[in-house]
Amino acid sequence: xxxxxxxxxxxxxxVGDVTHVRLWDCGVxxxxxxxxxxxxxxxxxxxxxxxxxxxxxxxxxxxxxRWAAKDPNAPHxxxxxxxxxxxxxxxxxxxxKPFVANLSQRYKGRINAYEVWNEPALADFxxxxxxxxxxxxxxxxxxxxxxxxxxxxxxLIGAASVLPRDSSGGMKRSSRMFTAYAKQGKNWGGIDxxxxxxxxxxxxxxxxxxxxxxxxxxxMKEHGCPVTKIWVTEAAYGLLAKDPIPDAKAEQxxxxxxxxxxxxxxxxxxxxxxxxxxxxxxxxGSAGWNAIKKYGK
Numbered sequence: 144x145x146x147x148x149x150x151x152x153x154x155x156x157x158v159g160d161v162t163h164v165r166l167w168d169c170g171v172x173x174x175x176x177x178x179x180x181x182x183x184x185x186x187x188x189x190x191x192x193x194x195x196x197x198x199x200x201x202x203x204x205x206x207x208x209r210w211a212a213k214d215p216n217a218p219h220x221x222x223x224x225x226x227x228x229x230x231x232x233x234x235x236x237x238x239x240k241p242f243v244a245n246l247s248q249r250y251k252g253r254i255n256a257y258e259v260w261n262e263p264a265l266a267d268f269x270x271x272x273x274x275x276x277x278x279x280x281x282x283x284x285x286x287x288x289x290x291x292x293x294x295x296x297x298x299l300i301g302a303a304s305v306l307p308r309d310s311s312g313g314m315k316r317s318s319r320m321f322t323a324y325a326k327q328g329k330n331w332g333g334i335d336x337x338x339x340x341x342x343x344x345x346x347x348x349x350x351x352x353x354x355x356x357x358x359x360x361x362x363m364k365e366h367g368c369p370v371t372k373i374w375v376t377e378a379a380y381g382l383l384a385k386d387p388i389p390d391a392k393a394e395q396x397x398x399x400x401x402x403x404x405x406x407x408x409x410x411x412x413x414x415x416x417x418x419x420x421x422x423x424x425x426x427x428g429s430a431g432w433n434a435i436k437k438y439g440k
């Protein structure tokens with residue numbers, strides 16, 4: 144598979160070469176669509192769904208609309224998402240459940256998987272990261288699974304993305320979500336896979352990628368996770384590195400990664416973002432993109 148994030152979709156994106164697309168930070172978050180109670184703006188989502196027709200689509204349900212936020216002034220929110228987006232909702236019946244229901248009804252058979260929340264261990268996306276909020280997010284995941292599978296039984300449900308990298312607290316921090324999911328009963332509230340984001344530190348390569356992946360796997364086992372599927376829903380090398388990764392090394396990194404991952408879902412982050420993310424370049428003509436096309440199929 145070739146999984147990709149297109150964070151600023153353009154007409155010349157190589158959509159024809161990819162098989163899987165993850166929709167997250169491209170203007171279609173919960174807050175972008177659910178503009179007010181009972182009001183939804185589906186225009187951009189419809190456009191992207193048409194653009195990616197025939198692809199396996201994973202959609203991330205996250206970023207609370209400010210009107211729905213329990214704390215509309217929660218600190219540390221990601222600037223590009225805005226105030227309130229990292230607060231969980233205050234009234235699930237008036238906000239969360241209607242959005243999930245409308246979303247899964249509208250795109251039944253077109254969205255293949257739903258990842259319920261993005262990186263809750265980071266204050267940018269969920270604040271505070273305490274037992275109360277973790278338990279609430281686990282309940283929201285259970286509610287989402289019930290609603291989505293009621294509308295679209297074939298759709299898959301993913302637990303919120305965990306972060307094994309040390310700078311994000313590692314699995315010691317992220318696995319606290321596993322404890323919350325376990326309280327939701329059978330199948331941890333109805334999940335089908337665990338999502339993780341793997342970004343080896345600048346200067347570190349595939350062996351670090353492998354070690355981080357295995358940390359997620361070990362933590363799942365330790366916590367009695369009822370599923371074994373791990374999806375790497377964001378991945379890259381040299382994140383925020385000052386120097387670009389040499390072409391030969393980029394190709395080898397991609398080759399080693401695909402040989403290790405095999406048929407597991409893997410989404411590269413992100414198309415044409417080397418200018419601000421650094422390190423690993425994925426764009427037309429880059430060694431990284433050529434290697435992804437070569438080894439991903």
